[in-house]
Amino acid sequence: MTTDGDFRRIGIVGVGLVGGSLAFAIRRVFPDAAVVGIDRAEVTLVARQSGALTSGSAELAALAGCDLIVLAAPIRQNLAVLARLGAVVSGPALVTDVGSTKRTTVEAARALPPSLTFIGGHPLAGSARGGLEAARVDLFERRPWLLTPGPGTPPDAQLRLSTFLAALGASPIVVDPMVHDHVMAYTSHLPQLTATALMHVVGETVGEAGLRLSGSGLADTTRVAASPASIWTDICASNADEVLPALDLLIATLQTLRGRLAADDSIVPLFESAQRWRARLK
Amino acid sequence: MTTDGDFRRIGIVGVGLVGGSLAFAIRRVFPDAAVVGIDRAEVTLVARQSGALTSGSAELAALAGCDLIVLAAPIRQNLAVLARLGAVVSGPALVTDVGSTKRTTVEAARALPPSLTFIGGHPLAGSARGGLEAARVDLFERRPWLLTPGPGTPPDAQLRLSTFLAALGASPIVVDPMVHDHVMAYTSHLPQLTATALMHVVGETVGEAGLRLSGSGLADTTRVAASPASIWTDICASNADEVLPALDLLIATLQTLRGRLAADDSIVPLFESAQRWRARLK
Numbered sequence: 188m189t190t191d192g193d194f195r196r197i198g199i200v201g202v203g204l205v206g207g208s209l210a211f212a213i214r215r216v217f218p219d220a221a222v223v224g225i226d227r228a229e230v231t232l233v234a235r236q237s238g239a240l241t242s243g244s245a246e247l248a249a250l251a252g253c254d255l256i257v258l259a260a261p262i263r264q265n266l267a268v269l270a271r272l273g274a275v276v277s278g279p280a281l282v283t284d285v286g287s288t289k290r291t292t293v294e295a296a297r298a299l300p301p302s303l304t305f306i307g308g309h310p311l312a313g314s315a316r317g318g319l320e321a322a323r324v325d326l327f328e329r330r331p332w333l334l335t336p337g338p339g340t341p342p343d344a345q346l347r348l349s350t351f352l353a354a355l356g357a358s359p360i361v362v363d364p365m366v367h368d369h370v371m372a373y374t375s376h377l378p379q380l381t382a383t384a385l386m387h388v389v390g391e392t393v394g395e396a397g398l399r400l401s402g403s404g405l406a407d408t409t410r411v412a413a414s415p416a417s418i419w420t421d422i423c424a425s426n427a428d429e430v431l432p433a434l435d436l437l438i439a440t441l442q443t444l445r446g447r448l449a450a451d452d453s454i455v456p457l458f459e460s461a462q463r464w465r466a467r468l469k
Numbered sequence: 470m471t472t473d474g475d476f477r478r479i480g481i482v483g484v485g486l487v488g489g490s491l492a493f494a495i496r497r498v499f500p501d502a503a504v505v506g507i508d509r510a511e512v513t514l515v516a517r518q519s520g521a522l523t524s525g526s527a528e529l530a531a532l533a534g535c536d537l538i539v540l541a542a543p544i545r546q547n548l549a550v551l552a553r554l555g556a557v558v559s560g561p562a563l564v565t566d567v568g569s570t571k572r573t574t575v576e577a578a579r580a581l582p583p584s585l586t587f588i589g590g591h592p593l594a595g596s597a598r599g600g601l602e603a604a605r606v607d608l609f610e611r612r613p614w615l616l617t618p619g620p621g622t623p624p625d626a627q628l629r630l631s632t633f634l635a636a637l638g639a640s641p642i643v644v645d646p647m648v649h650d651h652v653m654a655y656t657s658h659l660p661q662l663t664a665t666a667l668m669h670v671v672g673e674t675v676g677e678a679g680l681r682l683s684g685s686g687l688a689d690t691t692r693v694a695a696s697p698a699s700i701w702t703d704i705c706a707s708n709a710d711e712v713l714p715a716l717d718l719l720i721a722t723l724q725t726l727r728g729r730l731a732a733d734d735s736i737v738p739l740f741e742s743a744q745r746w747r748a749r750l751k
Contacts, residue, residue, distance in 0.1 A: 311682065311683070311684040312684065313684060313685070313686070330684070331681075331682065333682065360682075362682070367682075369675075370675050370679040370682050371682070373670070373671045373674050373675045373679065374671060374675060374679060374680065374682060374683035374684075374686075374687050375683070375684065375686055375687065377667065377670070377671065378667060378671070378686050378687045378690040378691070379686060380723070380726055381663060381667050381690060381723070382686075382690050382743070383726075383739060383740055383743040384719060384722040384723050384726055384739070384743070385659065385660060385663050385719060385743075386743035386746050386747050387722060387739055387742045387743045387746065388655070388659070388715070388718045388719050388722050389655045389656060389659065389660070389746070390742070390743070390745070390746025390747075390749070391742070391746075392655050392715070392718065393651075393652050393655045393656060395749055397652040397655065397656060398656065398746070398749055398750055400593065400613065400615065400642075400644070400649075400652050400653070400656060401593070401656035401657070401750065402593040402594065402595060402612070402656075402657065403595070404595070404656075404657055404660050404661060404664075404692075404693045405656050405657065405660045405750065406750055406751070407689050407690070407692040407693060408660040408663065408664050408689070408690055408691075408692070408693060409660070409690075409743070409747055409750070410686075410689040410690070410747075411686045411689065411690060412743040412744065412746075412747040413744055413747045413748065414740075414744075415740075415744075416736070416737040416740030416741055416744070417737075419736070419740060420735070420736060420737060420740075423730050423736060424730075424733065427730050427731070427733075430730060431727060431730060431731055433670070433674070434723055434726065434727045434730075435727070436670045436674065437666060437667060437670050437723065438720055438723050438724060438727070440666040440669060440670050441662070441663070441666050441716055441719065441720050441723070442720060444662055444665075444666055444716065445713060445716045445717070445720070448705050448706075448709050448712060448713060448716075449709070449713055451706065451709075453702070454698070454701070454702060454705060455698040455699075455702060457665060457666070457669055458665055458696075458697075458698030458701060458702075459698055460669045460672070460673070461664070461665040461666070461667075461668035461669045461672070461691075461694040462694065462695055462696075462697075462698070463672070464668050464669065464671070464672025464673075464680070464694075465668050465672075465691055465692075465694040465695045466695065467672070467677055467680055468680055468683065468687065468688055468691065469688075
């Protein structure tokens, strides 16, 4: 692998919201780079027609010759690709992913051959809607892009990837994979599960007529409940040891609230704590 | 009370987000009406300076001569005002409120003298921030304004209030007080309590450094956690019999989710149910 300079042939496995947005951003900032998308034929066809990809294939073999490979499929599929990558790409190449949990993927990447350097990644950007049709060239602009290099990661590879992501407009931030998965259980996975449970309960109880009497509060609180189940199944499964205690904490807090309301005790301290934390969100 | 025509002197008790926005809207649409605000002196001073009120007072006695009185304080204060209103206003006058629960207030209003006609109201408009400084002239535009007349409400009074609210740009909708409180427990009160509990748990667990690694998902899901505790204490207390079962349903659903994740069972059906209901939100 050349240790500096722009990537010349970039493979993106999974051309959905994140993979597609990444492809658009690369094509704009690095118009000379080849961008190879791996996905179903109907997806890569649309992505080529829209200018996101220079070529597309349903086969991993098309990744041969890539100096950067980005795994942008759901986590379980990324793991399956990692297991086969050494057989189809001789390298040298830098491999990264955009998965919402990091420990499982970082662990699986240890089995890659030495010619393939892996650095976990997670752009903090998204949309309640998934798929290529939701992709946007500016999805990552001024958004944190978390990177989880390990002790064995060559510093030049880390610098090269950070520089590349910064050129795309993102803000690369290095974080430990365990810290990442712990924090995300609370800042991302728990809000998702909460919004999903809330939307289910509200919809099933008041029905469509009741929903018509709702305001922006319900709409905001349940916005992410529109997210695709396929992605979240993998995220929760690969972070269950962090997500379960997070759910337990929320359930306990809701039970405390319930107890205080039932006993006509004050709920002000909990509201004021939440208000203080919310003010720090920005 | 004259049974038709515009109101000439309108009293607003509580000049915060809703009372202040209402005052601004009235001043724009009915520039000839007097708008009397009852609140602390520093609040009515600012409201008069900004043109929301034509006069202000800290005393209910200033409501004398009003043909429309709007109770726009927190619910418990509205109840206290209702108990004193007959002594300070001889009427005839139409009295309404903007509280987020209706049964308690409608019940308390039965004790008003016959010269004061009460119709419960609840504009479905708001903001995560409260107070006069958050008031906006267009807060109610194209938003539902729920009205809960009872069997004894004179039809002409109901028509007069509906016409007035429609002139301000709102969409009056008649609903039974019990149905109102049941539906709001799910579409408004449960989302609020959920967002508050979630923000508390997330903030206390990951702290400010962790919050910096959050995206729009947490921000959306916890937006209403910025709401003032004072308002929500009254709302929850006056609707506890509906809010407690709503909390129980959410807790049970979160426990189901937890159990399925722990057992590696599919969470897809719950996600798909939430996705379907979210799509009907608008």
